[in-house]
Amino acid sequence: MLALSGALLEPALAGDVAAGRAKAQTLCLHCHGVDGVAVLPGAANLSGQQQDYLREQLRAYRSGGRQSPHMSVVAKMLTDADIENLAAWYSSIKVSVEMPK
Numbered sequence: 093m094l095a096l097s098g099a100l101l102e103p104a105l106a107g108d109v110a111a112g113r114a115k116a117q118t119l120c121l122h123c124h125g126v127d128g129v130a131v132l133p134g135a136a137n138l139s140g141q142q143q144d145y146l147r148e149q150l151r152a153y154r155s156g157g158r159q160s161p162h163m164s165v166v167a168k169m170l171t172d173a174d175i176e177n178l179a180a181w182y183s184s185i186k187v188s189v190e191m192p193k
């Protein structure tokens with residue numbers, strides 16, 4: 093029974109947070125910030141975003157399924173491992189929201 097319920101669980105998401113941070117520092121920083129708060133107008137905030145969402149968008153930019161003058165170029169420089177690591181890094185950043193009064 094235990095083995096069966098284990099098999100039904102989602103596999104743990106891979107990705108090395110420290111390696112993702114290091115990569116973000118070299119490739120993503122000027123537009124998204126290393127902390128995922130965008131510095132380029134038109135770029136998205138990435139901190140706290142869902143890991144699977146980040147992975148899928150990076151794959152889509154790389155394959156051409158999603159197009160962007162910036163991201164289509166950047167994503168072609170990424171390996172599968174880079175994508176996993178970057179998704180792990182940006183999703184791991186904790187975001188706290190202060191609601192306007």
Ligand code: HEC
Pocket residue numbers: 115116119120121122123124132133134135136138146149150159160162163166178
């Ligand atoms: C030259 C600027 C630039 C660089 C460098 C850059 N990005 Fe982007 N990124 C953008 C822009 C602009 C967009 C919005 C594009 C669009 O409209 O699809 C974007 C969008 C994204 C999105 C989609 C966000 C969403 O909400 O759907 C992800 C994920 C992303 N970038 C990750 C990265 C990562 C990871 C790196 C580093 C490997 C990186 N970007 C480097 C400019 C950049």
